[in-house]
Amino acid sequence: MSSSSSDENDEIEERLDDIIEYFIDEIYDDIVEAEPIPQRTRSYTERHREGGQHQLSNDYFNDDNFNDDHSIYSIQTFRRRFRMNKGLFIRIVDGLEQFFPFFQQRKDATGRWGLTALQKCTAAIRLLVYGKSADTVDEYLRL
Template sequence: MSSSSSDRFDEVFDEIFEDTFNSIVEAQTNKQKRRAYIERNREAGHDRLWNDYFSEDSTFSPHLFRRRFRMNKELFLRIVHGLSEYIPFFQQRRDATGRFGLSPLQKCTAAICMLAYGSAADTVDEYLRLGETTALSCLHNFTDRIIQLFGDEYLRRPTPEDL
């Protein structure tokens, strides 16, 4: 093979390689879309939830709480407390701007509502003020951590005494 045909081969190879590389890079950058930021006013979501169900003069009675969440308020608060005490995901933190993030109540309520009613993740947005991907993350973390924290005590085979 002469040096001129070798040079031509290298040129063609470099051209094809560069075209292929550029099309791969373009395809990857086109797929990466920025999500639009939506100001959901998460603080108001927490306040609404607190005033409706957890304050001393709450809007809804304990009977309605049990009907809506499929458990009594004491059990619900025990779960929220256990998760927020031991699991960093459920601890309320400040974001980069100094604002508080979602409260443990909001995160647990989102997960329990989706479990109790089998509803879609975006249905909790309007009331609790958190987005669909956040709600799915809450559900995933909730189920994993409930098994981790309470599994040995509650998620076991019945013993002869239980039966």
């Protein structure tokens, strides 16, 4: 009796070893011989950042002295929209650009120039003034 039960146990162990070996071989083959996963490429959406800078300059800052001589919007409109005069705004932009790398225009990973300090500050200040989401200032940022 003990020899037959021992034979049965040996047979069961052999079968289990075969099954385990089969599954290990299958898993190994799946891992090692698997076809490489093709790399997904990221899609690129043209944002026309330069167009946003150009539009911003034309709307509010169209001459070298940042006067209102050639700008589309008046000084009063600027003051109402930004809650400060243009001179203070320009000093803020210059200070942020000088002391904080985030506000400095840099090239991105594709080698294209990012947003200018004027665009970033315009967005930040308008967000603070109106307390709304970034979508509301997208006209100059081209997010």
